[in-house]
Amino acid sequence: MKTSTLLRTAILCMPFIFAACSKTEQAETSKTEIQQEDTTQAAETAPAQAFDISKIPLSTATLGDFPYISLPDGYIYQNTEQRNFERVPFWTGQQLEWVEGKLFSSGITSKPEYKEGNYLEIQRNLESVIKDLGGVEIANSQIPKDIIEKIPKDFQVQYYAGLGDIFNYPTKTYVVRQEDKTAWFQLTQSGNYISLMVAESKPLNVTAKALTSSALKQSLDQDNKVSVQINFATDKAEILPDSQDQIEQIVALLKDNPDLKLGIYGHTDNTGDAAHNLKLSDQRAQSVVSALTKAGIESNRLTAKGFGDTQPVANNSNEDGKAKNRRVELVKL
CATH class of the missing domain: 3.30.1330.60 (OmpA-like domain)
Known part of the structure; x- marks a missing residue:
C-alpha cells in the first residue's frame, strides 16, 4: 500500500470527518483561499534559503502549559496523541526539520451543535493565538510528494490526525523561540476540519557524568x-x-x-x-x-x-x- 493511500485511508476513518462532509463547499472555498494566498506569496518572494532557527527572534511571551492552545467555544480535539518524547518532522517550506521533544498531535472539529463552525474560523483563531505567543510563520505551502515520502509510514499512521491531509492541502508552520525552549506549530487542512501538531524542544539536560x-x-x-x-x-x-x-x-x-x-x-x-x-x-x-x-x-x-x-x-x-x-x-x- 502506498504512503498516500495509507494516510488517506486513516483520515477517512476519523469519526468527525463524516460530520464535516455536509460542509464540503465551505472546505473547498477555504482551500481555494489558501491556495490563492500561496500563489501570491510565491510570486512576491525570492527563492528561500535553508531554514536557520537562530534567525527566529526570541519571544518573551508566557506560553503556559503544553500544548499552549485553548480552543475557542464550539470546537473540540479528537483523535489526540501525546508523547513526552518523540522525533517529529516539521515543514520549513524547503525541507523537513526533525524536532525531538514533547509532541501533541490532534484533529480539531466543531461540536455537533455548533453548525456555524468551519475550517477557516478555527484556522484564524489558532493563528491569532500562535502569533500572540510570538510565533513566526516559516512555511505556508504544500509539501512536495517526494518530501512526504521521507516521513516514515508508521509515523504517518500513528499521528494522522495531527498531520492532516498533507497530500492535498497546504501546510502552515510556526516557530516560537525562547531562551529555554522552542515551540513548533503545524496546521494542515483536512476537509472541513484542521489538524494540529505541536512540539516542544528544550536544551538537553545532561545528568550523566563523564566516565574517567x-x-x-x-x-x-x-x-x-x-x-x-x-x-x-x-x-x-x-x-x-x-x-x-x-x-x-x-x-x-x-x-x-x-x-x-x-x-x-x-x-x-x-x-x-x-x-x-x-x-x-x-x-x-x-x-x-x-x-x-x-x-x-x-x-x-x-x-x-x-x-x-x-x-x-x-x-x-x-x-x-x-x-x-x-x-x-x-x-x-
Whole structure:
C-alpha cells in the first residue's frame, strides 16, 4: 500500500470527518483561499534559503502549559496523541526539520451543535493565538510528494490526525523561540476540519557524568566495550559542548595506553526511518573520531561505524529504553 493511500485511508476513518462532509463547499472555498494566498506569496518572494532557527527572534511571551492552545467555544480535539518524547518532522517550506521533544498531535472539529463552525474560523483563531505567543510563520505551502515520502509510514499512521491531509492541502508552520525552549506549530487542512501538531524542544539536560579514563579502561578490560555519554545536536552529527569532558577522558585513555585501538560505534533508538538512523549513527561515530584525531590521537588507532537501531540494549517501547539505545560505544579492537 502506498504512503498516500495509507494516510488517506486513516483520515477517512476519523469519526468527525463524516460530520464535516455536509460542509464540503465551505472546505473547498477555504482551500481555494489558501491556495490563492500561496500563489501570491510565491510570486512576491525570492527563492528561500535553508531554514536557520537562530534567525527566529526570541519571544518573551508566557506560553503556559503544553500544548499552549485553548480552543475557542464550539470546537473540540479528537483523535489526540501525546508523547513526552518523540522525533517529529516539521515543514520549513524547503525541507523537513526533525524536532525531538514533547509532541501533541490532534484533529480539531466543531461540536455537533455548533453548525456555524468551519475550517477557516478555527484556522484564524489558532493563528491569532500562535502569533500572540510570538510565533513566526516559516512555511505556508504544500509539501512536495517526494518530501512526504521521507516521513516514515508508521509515523504517518500513528499521528494522522495531527498531520492532516498533507497530500492535498497546504501546510502552515510556526516557530516560537525562547531562551529555554522552542515551540513548533503545524496546521494542515483536512476537509472541513484542521489538524494540529505541536512540539516542544528544550536544551538537553545532561545528568550523566563523564566516565574517567581509568573507569573506561576498567570496563574495556572487563567487557571489551563501554558506552559513553556523548550528546549531539538534534538529528545532526554535531557534538554538543557538554560532551567535551567525555572526549577529553577518551583522549587521556588513548594517550595513557598507546597500544590501544578502539572502534567508535554509533547507535540510535528506533524512532523514525531505519535507513536515516543508520546513516546518522555512522556520521556521529565519524564526528567522535574526528574530535579525537584533532586532539592528537592517530587516526589508524580508530575505526568509526554506525549501526543505527539494529543493536538495541533496552526496550524501545518506553523513553528510558530509547535513551539507553541512543549511545556511543568504545570497543577494544
